[in-house]
Amino acid sequence: MIQPVTIHYPNGTSYRPQQPEKPANYNSSLIRHGGRGMTLEQEINESNQYYLAHEIAVIHKKPTPVQIVKVDYPKRSAAVIREAYFRRPSTTDYNGIYRGRYIDFDAKETKETTRFPLDNFHEHQVEHMRSCLKQGGICFGLIKFVTLDQLYLLKASDLIHYWDQQGDPHGRKSIPLAAFQQQAIPVAYRLNPTIAYLDAVDQLI
Numbered sequence: 001m002i003q004p005v006t007i008h009y010p011n012g013t014s015y016r017p018q019q020p021e022k023p024a025n026y027n028s029s030l031i032r033h034g035g036r037g038m039t040l041e042q043e044i045n046e047s048n049q050y051y052l053a054h055e056i057a058v059i060h061k062k063p064t065p066v067q068i069v070k071v072d073y074p075k076r077s078a079a080v081i082r083e084a085y086f087r088r089p090s091t092t093d094y095n096g097i098y099r100g101r102y103i104d105f106d107a108k109e110t111k112e113t114t115r116f117p118l119d120n121f122h123e124h125q126v127e128h129m130r131s132c133l134k135q136g137g138i139c140f141g142l143i144k145f146v147t148l149d150q151l152y153l154l155k156a157s158d159l160i161h162y163w164d165q166q167g168d169p170h171g172r173k174s175i176p177l178a179a180f181q182q183q184a185i186p187v188a189y190r191l192n193p194t195i196a197y198l199d200a201v202d203q204l205i
Contacts, residue, residue: 038194040109040144040151044094047193051098057198059096059103091128092139098198101205102137104129105156109144115174116143118163126163129156138204142187142197143180152184153200 038046041061051057073079092106106129108120121141129139139156154175162179165171185200 040107040142041093043194044107044142044197047195047197048094048096050193051198057096057098057103059094059098061094062091092125098138098201099205102132102135103139103201104132104137105140105142107142107144109146111146112174113145113147113177115176116145116180117174118166119173121159121163126160130160133157133160138201140201140204142195143184145177145180148177150180151187151189151195151197152180153187153197153204154180154184155204158183 045061048057048059048061051059092104094107095102095104097103106121106125108116110116110120132139133156141154141156141159142151143154144151158179159175162172162175166173185203187195187197187200190196
């Protein structure tokens, strides 16, 4: 039996992979529009492969450095990692270059239907985006409302605005769906690429 590997964050807490969120009426036998039931990460990775193959952009998911601390050797020719630590907190999920511009973004999913909880982001991720914006980078979040099957590109500047407001007396801990509908850019599903998020990026350049 294969035992799961234990991976820890730099502060020592255990990493638990986020499970793909499913709508309440989810049926695995149904083919969902656009992403065909894939997670947002799978949709983005597939889209990035299309962009790369067609020389449109070079954008990849960032690797996260991991320090291995426990390895078992069930066979001489095989090693099995049992425990590891992330060397440092992750920043955002993706970066690369498009039309001569640096692109940096994170992808999040929520089952909420009226709001996007800000605790889906970590402070170091927001600060990373803030730093990239100061250097002229194009930064944003790709936010998917899974139950609604709606995907939006939210500019980092708008995300940072809501993030900074949390400390105000009347600050919110979430971004209402209405704000996405008014401020964010809808991202379309297609056959190729799966999600045409660079069409939305064109509106930022």
